Amino acid sequence: MAGERSTRISRVFPLIEYDISFDMNVDVLSRFLSFLSDVNTDIPITFYRDRIVIRQKSSDSVSFTEIEIEVSDVMNYDPGLPEGAGTKDTDNKLILIDGGELAEEISSYAKGEDLINVKIDMKKLKKVEFSCNEFKTWVPLLVIPD
Numbered sequence: 109m110a111g112e113r114s115t116r117i118s119r120v121f122p123l124i125e126y127d128i129s130f131d132m133n134v135d136v137l138s139r140f141l142s143f144l145s146d147v148n149t150d151i152p153i154t155f156y157r158d159r160i161v162i163r164q165k166s167s168d169s170v171s172f173t174e175i176e177i178e179v180s181d182v183m184n185y186d187p188g189l190p191e192g193a194g195t196k197d198t199d200n201k202l203i204l205i206d207g208g209e210l211a212e213e214i215s216s217y218a219k220g221e222d223l224i225n226v227k228i229d230m231k232k233l234k235k236v237e238f239s240c241n242e243f244k245t246w247v248p249l250l251v252i253p254d
Contacts (some may be wrong), residue, residue: 127201129186130179132226134221138211141207144162145211150164158178158197159177203230205250210245214240217243223240
């Protein structure tokens, strides 16, 4: 497919159905993915109604980090959590991805103020799609939660 990149996952089908989606500035996304990959390439991401939280520790349990991203209107954030009665602020969805070299790959086709659209399919294809303009990158989910 012209303009699409995928060296990280064998299935290159674009995500049509997905559970979670949001947009983020490419500089912000690349910086925190690069930093997190230096700590540990396995990146756990928890999606709440009003924020995205990443709590990570190094493989030797010496370094710890926590990043909390507050959701803004610009992000078009949809965590895919149920609405209405019986829901709690602590309801969340957790994913785990391999962030090794992901920041570099995204930075190769998106720069500056570009927005990266992130879609996460936790059920069917079990992958994350990062797209900007006509370029796409996919990474598989490492742990598929219930």
